[in-house]
Amino acid sequence: IxxxxxxxxxxxxxxxxxxxxxxxxxxxxxxxxxxxxxxxxxxxxxxxxxxxxxxxxxxxxxxxxxxxxxxxxxxxxxxxxxxxxxDNYTAGYDMTMLLAKAKCSRIAFMDYNTPDCYYMHRSLIDRRQGYKNALGDMGLPCNSDDYLLIQRPAAQSITESVISAMPAIFEQWKNNAYFPVGLVCMDDSAAMTVIRIANECGIKVPEELKIVGFDNLKSAASFIPAFPTTExxxxxxxxxxxxxxxxxxxxxxxxxxxxxxxxxxxxxxxxxxxxxxxx
Amino acid sequence: IxxxxxxxxxxxxxxxxxxxxxxxxxxxxxxxxxxxxxxxxxxxxxxxxxxxxxxxxxxxxxxxxxxxxxxxxxxxxxxxxxxxxxDNYTAGYDMTMLLAKAKCSRIAFMDYNTPDCYYMHRSLIDRRQGYKNALGDMGLPCNSDDYLLIQRPAAQSITESVISAMPAIFEQWKNNAYFPVGLVCMDDSAAMTVIRIANECGIKVPEELKIVGFDNLKSAASFIPAFPTTExxxxxxxxxxxxxxxxxxxxxxxxxxxxxxxxxxxxxxxxxxxxxxxx
Missing domain, CATH: 3.40.50.2300 (Response regulator)
Known part of the structure; x- marks a missing residue:
């Protein structure tokens, strides 16, 4: 900046x-x-x-x-x-469409917030609207279950909160034949954390779960497996x-x-x- | 819309x-x-x-x-x-820079208006300012000769006016060893018309004259030779x-x-x- x-x-x-x-x-x-x-x-x-x-x-x-x-x-x-x-609305819309066109029949969206204190995160609010509209336009289900709201206590970093929350969510998904096969993460940093945890839980990325991030972080540029992001x-x-x-x-x-x-x-x-x- | x-x-x-x-x-x-x-x-x-x-x-x-x-x-x-x-200012600026970087040492800008009745075309006004500033930043000449103002009588379409005006301009250019080798057109539609007329006048596009358009018209998407445009x-x-x-x-x-x-x-x-x- x-x-x-x-x-x-x-x-x-x-x-x-x-x-x-x-x-x-x-x-x-x-x-x-x-x-x-x-x-x-x-x-x-x-x-x-x-x-x-x-x-x-x-x-x-x-x-x-x-x-x-x-x-x-x-x-x-x-x-x-x-x-x-x-234009994060369009970014959220395009990312969801990208997953839908990659044959993801069920797509989840990851968000975070602090318990009892609603933070207004402009980019995530806009992206979520784009996600919802893309699901609607593609005729895909928009389940409330697929909105993953990560609880982030004030004392924790976002990454720590993702690490705390995701293993339980992935275990639940593995017991469900129809778990989401696409996941719109908050950003590249969350995407990398999620991919690592998915691996540990025995979920293959991108074969079983396709991940997208945002913001083209430098640290994600050489990450394997690569995933789409926004510039x-x-x-x-x-x-x-x-x-x-x-x-x-x-x-x-x-x-x-x-x-x-x-x-x-x-x-x-x-x-x-x-x-x-x-x- | x-x-x-x-x-x-x-x-x-x-x-x-x-x-x-x-x-x-x-x-x-x-x-x-x-x-x-x-x-x-x-x-x-x-x-x-x-x-x-x-x-x-x-x-x-x-x-x-x-x-x-x-x-x-x-x-x-x-x-x-x-x-x-x-942001047509930046569009005009970027297009001019693109031509300058493609080794165009003299770049013309095409505009149109109706005689005796100045119409305020917001996009063209902004693009022209971008064109001028880009020429300045690249140290290229900003000749008044290179501002091609197409006269469009009220009864004529813009395309008809371009067809009327361009052959004489191209003939003039051909007699001048240093004619403009880049041309910023009003839009894709004008760009296609200009390329057709250039061909008829024996000026090769893009070898001798490089053309750019605006607005990513559907009809221009499969036009040959292709030319840059804006989304x-x-x-x-x-x-x-x-x-x-x-x-x-x-x-x-x-x-x-x-x-x-x-x-x-x-x-x-x-x-x-x-x-x-x-x-």
Whole structure:
């Protein structure tokens, strides 16, 4: 993200000040406050994921309304800020279609959340809608059983939560002749963890279970077996967000706008058995 | 466009009423009036191209301010309506860069307009700015001669106007050792017409002149020689526009917003001579 912001700041002759929110809503708020008091007129932000209450009372809605704050990826319209987001609805739709066309007759979707505190994860909300619509368009069942909601206690990492939850789910699937044969994971990181656990449970990927991820993580690029993922260009997103923020701060752009970047599916061939066997 | 609107109307439980403007500003106005009097609260519109005077006095600015009208593609900010548009600036920039990288040392841009009545074609205005900036960034000449403005009398189709204008331009180019070797056409339809005329004039495409189009028309998909174009997802654009209109009509969204979708370049390989020769 920094690279894109730096590029635009250089182009327009601005300096860049950096701060990290450490995944804390209050820290994010404090850092914005500090930046504004230092004289920043334009801020590009990758917002931390808010829970319902935080989003409802979001400081971005009420405070710093004269500062051009543009949001990347994890943004909601109700924050009333210009945004650069990825088209995760289409990404979820396309991934589900890809599995359906690879003859997956039952497709599950993996999500996560923290018990008793609903976090609003923009990308997952959009992808899930795409998943549902793709199932509908293909005439495939949309069972509530196939929505795998991983419980993530506040003290645990997402990976730890996936490792805790998946073995029991896979054991259940093995006792059911009609278990899902396609699984849309949260991202590449979850996909790799899931593939490892599936292997340990004696479920062959991709022969018995086809997996797809998202976000084209570097660590997944050489993972075997390969699986489809989406390309997301964060440098491009942040360059656009920085340019929007500069234009708003200098009065060249008045209303808020949403720039939607594509997150196209890549590594599609990984789903064909043939491609896997020749490795 | 209809498909995307229908999808969202179904999701939110609305009916869809359809009307056509027949490329007439007055007809468009009348049809909006009819829809409003029939009780429509939300309208998704692909606006006809306005001339300067029409845009200045646009009925969309003053009338039906309590009706949620969202615009697709051919929209301007001054209409003060929510919009879903494609990033044609970047499309024009990327196409020009593509030609520059294919060793085109002089690149022309094709536009059209009606004599004595300047029409505001949003996509072409944006693409032309992208073309100019790309030439600048590559250090290529930006000659006014290379801006081909096709005169289109009101009674003529765009294709007819291209057919009328291009032979003389090509004959002129042939007498000039340094004629443009890259041409950014208005769209795929113009690109196909231009290639046909170039052939008739004895100019080889892509060996002597490289052509690019826009909008990924179905009729151009199997055209030989192939040429690069842009992907534009109108179904997605109209689904977003319909959802925006519904949210505005039901009070869930108050301010107007601009949604900008990517129009990424595709069929890039068509520009390499090697790919063409193997056909």
């Amino acid at each position: 920094y690279a894109g912001v730096e590029q635009m700041a250089r182009k327009y002759g601005y300096h860049v000040v950096v701060a990290a929110s450490n995944y804390q809503y209050d820290t994010e708020h404090q850092e914005v406050d500090r930046m504004v008091s230092q004289g920043c007129k334009a801020i590009v932000m990758y917002p931390i994921i808010r829970n319902r209450q935080q989003l409802k009372e979001d400081y971005l809605k009420k405070e710093y309304r004269d500062i051009a704050i543009t949001l990347i990826d994890m943004a909601f319209e109700e924050q009333k800020r210009s945004q650069v987001i990825f 997301v260009n964060f440098a491009r997103a942040s360059a656009i967000a920085a340019e929007m923020a500069i234009k708003e701060a200098t009065g060249k752009q008045n209303n808020t706008s949403v720039y939607m970047l594509q997150a196209p599916v890549t590594r599609v061939k990984a789903l064909s058995l043939k491609a896997v066997k020749t490795r | 209809y498909a995307g609107v229908e999808q969202m109307a179904r999701k939110y439980g609305y009916h869809v009423v359809v009307a056509a403007s027949n490329y007439q500003y007055d007809t468009e106005h009348q049809e909006v009036d009819r829809m409003v009097s029939q009780g429509c609260k939300a309208i998704v519109m692909y606006p006809i191209i306005r001339n300067r005077q029409q845009l200045k006095e646009d009925y969309l600015k003053k009338e039906y301010r309590d009706i949620a009208i969202t615009l697709i593609d051919m929209a301007f900010e001054e209409q003060k309506r929510s919009q879903v548009i494609f 534009v997802n109108f179904a997605r654009a109209s689904a977003i526009a319909a959802e925006m209109a519904i949210k505005e009509a039901t009070g869930k969204q108050n301010n107007t917003s601009v949604y900008m979708l990517q129009a990424p370049v595709t069929r890039v390989k068509a520009l390499s001579l090697k790919a063409v020769k193997t056909r």
